[in-house]
Amino acid sequence: MRAALGRTVFLGCLWAAQPALAQTPGDYTIRASLNSDIRGTQPGGNRDANTDVVMMHVLEGLVAYREDTSVGPMLAESWSLSEDGRTYTFKLRQGVTFHNGATMTAADVVWSWRRYLNPATQWRCLPDLDGRGLSKVVSVEAVDAQTVAVTLDKPSAIFLSIIARADCGQTAILHPDSVGADGQWREPIGTGPYRIGEWKRGQSIELTRFDRYASRQGEMDGFTGGKVAYAARLRFVVIPDASAARAALLGNSVDVLTDVPMAEATDLRTRAGVTLLHTPTMGVTAFLLQTRDPVLRDPRIRQAFALSLDVRQIVEGTMEGMAQQNPSIVPIRSRWHDEAQSQRPARNVAAARRLLAEAGYRGQPIRMQVNRRYANTYDAAVAAQAMAEEAGLKIELEVLDWATQLDRYTRGDYQMQSFIYSARLDPSLSYEMIAGPKETQPRKVWDNPAAQALIQRSMQVTGDAERQAILAELFKMFSQDVPMVILYNQPDFLAGRDAIQGLRAWPSGHTRLWNVWVR
Amino acid sequence: MLRYALNRLLLSVPTLILVSAAVFLLMRLVPGDPVVLMLGDQADPQQAADMRAAMGLDRSVFVQYGLWLLHAVSGDLGRSTTNDLPVLPLVLSRFQVTATIVFAAVAIAAVVAIPLGTVAAWRQNTKADFAIVSGATLLLSIPSFWLGLLMLLFFGLKLGWVPVVGYVSFSEDAFKAALYIVLPVATLTLIEIGILTRMARAAAIDVLRLEYVAHARAKGLRESRVLRRHVLPNAFAPTLTLIGIVLGNLLGGVAVIETVFTLPGLGRLLVDGIYARDYPVVQGCMLFIATIYVVVNLLVDLAYPFFDPRVTAS
Numbered sequence: 061m062r063a064a065l066g067r068t069v070f071l072g073c074l075w076a077a078q079p080a081l082a083q084t085p086g087d088y089t090i091r092a093s094l095n096s097d098i099r100g101t102q103p104g105g106n107r108d109a110n111t112d113v114v115m116m117h118v119l120e121g122l123v124a125y126r127e128d129t130s131v132g133p134m135l136a137e138s139w140s141l142s143e144d145g146r147t148y149t150f151k152l153r154q155g156v157t158f159h160n161g162a163t164m165t166a167a168d169v170v171w172s173w174r175r176y177l178n179p180a181t182q183w184r185c186l187p188d189l190d191g192r193g194l195s196k197v198v199s200v201e202a203v204d205a206q207t208v209a210v211t212l213d214k215p216s217a218i219f220l221s222i223i224a225r226a227d228c229g230q231t232a233i234l235h236p237d238s239v240g241a242d243g244q245w246r247e248p249i250g251t252g253p254y255r256i257g258e259w260k261r262g263q264s265i266e267l268t269r270f271d272r273y274a275s276r277q278g279e280m281d282g283f284t285g286g287k288v289a290y291a292a293r294l295r296f297v298v299i300p301d302a303s304a305a306r307a308a309l310l311g312n313s314v315d316v317l318t319d320v321p322m323a324e325a326t327d328l329r330t331r332a333g334v335t336l337l338h339t340p341t342m343g344v345t346a347f348l349l350q351t352r353d354p355v356l357r358d359p360r361i362r363q364a365f366a367l368s369l370d371v372r373q374i375v376e377g378t379m380e381g382m383a384q385q386n387p388s389i390v391p392i393r394s395r396w397h398d399e400a401q402s403q404r405p406a407r408n409v410a411a412a413r414r415l416l417a418e419a420g421y422r423g424q425p426i427r428m429q430v431n432r433r434y435a436n437t438y439d440a441a442v443a444a445q446a447m448a449e450e451a452g453l454k455i456e457l458e459v460l461d462w463a464t465q466l467d468r469y470t471r472g473d474y475q476m477q478s479f480i481y482s483a484r485l486d487p488s489l490s491y492e493m494i495a496g497p498k499e500t501q502p503r504k505v506w507d508n509p510a511a512q513a514l515i516q517r518s519m520q521v522t523g524d525a526e527r528q529a530i531l532a533e534l535f536k537m538f539s540q541d542v543p544m545v546i547l548y549n550q551p552d553f554l555a556g557r558d559a560i561q562g563l564r565a566w567p568s569g570h571t572r573l574w575n576v577w578v579r
Numbered sequence: 580m581l582r583y584a585l586n587r588l589l590l591s592v593p594t595l596i597l598v599s600a601a602v603f604l605l606m607r608l609v610p611g612d613p614v615v616l617m618l619g620d621q622a623d624p625q626q627a628a629d630m631r632a633a634m635g636l637d638r639s640v641f642v643q644y645g646l647w648l649l650h651a652v653s654g655d656l657g658r659s660t661t662n663d664l665p666v667l668p669l670v671l672s673r674f675q676v677t678a679t680i681v682f683a684a685v686a687i688a689a690v691v692a693i694p695l696g697t698v699a700a701w702r703q704n705t706k707a708d709f710a711i712v713s714g715a716t717l718l719l720s721i722p723s724f725w726l727g728l729l730m731l732l733f734f735g736l737k738l739g740w741v742p743v744v745g746y747v748s749f750s751e752d753a754f755k756a757a758l759y760i761v762l763p764v765a766t767l768t769l770i771e772i773g774i775l776t777r778m779a780r781a782a783a784i785d786v787l788r789l790e791y792v793a794h795a796r797a798k799g800l801r802e803s804r805v806l807r808r809h810v811l812p813n814a815f816a817p818t819l820t821l822i823g824i825v826l827g828n829l830l831g832g833v834a835v836i837e838t839v840f841t842l843p844g845l846g847r848l849l850v851d852g853i854y855a856r857d858y859p860v861v862q863g864c865m866l867f868i869a870t871i872y873v874v875v876n877l878l879v880d881l882a883y884p885f886f887d888p889r890v891t892a893s
Contacts, residue, residue, distance in 0.1 A: 099662050106617060187623040262843035263746055299744050301838045303728055311736040311743040463611030463856050470615045470622060481620055501624060
């Protein structure tokens, strides 16, 4: 299994490092699969992961995530922060052109930002920037034609991380003609290397190369860096069934499979003519424990559950060696994840039994909600059920459809859940995702006021060392409270035909087809 | 006949209203919130509440239903919460795909299955009958997704005769369109052949036992003529009823076939709508499917007298 993993990674690296054969823009189409149609074209509006994948080829913001999940400049040439930590001044890149041929200026940036901050736009990230979150944007002003100043009501260490998020549409800078005279959304006139072509609803969406794209210098780096649109067209084909998608790749009906499920990935890594790439993403797979539940509110029972599990074995067994266990909410590929956050107590059934006895657990059944949409979370639950039983914990699995499980999660209506979180690229946002008062936000898993105060602090400090120390403290508190048992960061599987060159998986999990060419 | 048809259509109105009310209420009873699905695990409570209000989901179910029904009467089935498209054109465009496949498959299946069933009945309890019945039972028993995947892997992948995924409409390119639908049509045809053959056989056995068939034989008519003139036309009427039911079922969407072959049909729209809790789409699809049932059954009933003169519209 390890040999297979090594081979896949080695081939992946070799593949990415191949010399540039026919590495010039050409008149061809790269076809990639999507498991469902995109929802819309409005940045940060009605979207899902597939929408983000497509739209990140079309849209660009002032800043973007790098390969190492730090934030780097995109349409901004650079930025500076005022001494009081409240005003970000962005110097824009010269010569950036919109898809309609207009040159991007500070006025376009101000227009785009004010539109996002208007509640009528229903921008999904508005709550993070209108005072409901950590800070509020109080003004966005053009200093000159190439400079924009964004002022916050108080300092925020996560401001750039928020505006770079793909689900926020990277706070993309748009030309005002993207919106009609009536204020209604028309189409995205952005600055990305591709623009929207034909969208056949439910079937495919085609992007066409933007020949006047102004690329940054340097190598591709996450969503930023140099971008070359080698393929004249990108066609994202909707293939809902994973087996059909695999057949389409093997039958040369598509060139790239995005978001390959685990079952297909294990098959594809042995196929000739296909390369499978994978890397841990920032998403988290975990067992959630309801700390308000009459049984599970006793931390000893939660600790007993954690001790009853051999997480390494669960991860190895369910992910076939293609994922690595991680006990921390901070993703393993984050630059904030350190060795201390990799430590997990070894399985200890005797200790688990002792804790259960101390807590007076008498075999009350504990129901764990699971779904089959994310098959690996179901498999992990089955393994955990068996392991916990050895320690005397009686866990029953309740299989729900994803919509129902998500609804129960949001309402906090569960004892246990085998759950999957989407990616957060900042450690404070990772903790914020799970921590909060259950009274007002029942979806929060970890209700610990001291931890919440520390998380708030981590969002305000600007020094790396201080922030790392806070994260270490948070990890300790989290390990004691056991509001959830984190298993691993789910990998992103990406498969391509051997003729497709330059394809790279990265922690964000979003497939990028710029800098990808056909050999 | 016209009055009969109009009466039937009028009688179907309460049925459709009942169906719409049942679907509307059932969808609201199903756990899962479309707003939470849209916002995901990052849903801000205030933002979710705002979105719910914008979608009209904060009103009482009865008000929501009343408003929806009012608009539905004027042909406005609302807009999809998933992609903001108007539901009626969406349903109609998806129905075209499903109808193309279903009509082709059922027509071919009927042409093959009815003679096969008749021959099996004529050769009842012989090796030919056994072979036909066994074949039909086998086809009937194979799950459509499995048969579809096998066809896809063999003809699409191994032999490379047809494209594996995708769809092209006949208005775009008739030849390509035919290539794309050949496998789904073949899959559906094979399954429907199983159902229709068994029905045709049972109907033909009943007719073969009747006195006028014995009389025709006693007159010295050739067996082929007996079958063609006396058995087949009389055995067709019950099979026609089954074809009507099958058509009604399939036109409501062949979600599995559409998913396996990546066809943008009505069934896939409905299933995707259910998973996404896209209430307007599910309600629109279900109302449309109920209407199809009503219309197809009416057409079958109206066609019945042509095949069985004993039955009249009156």
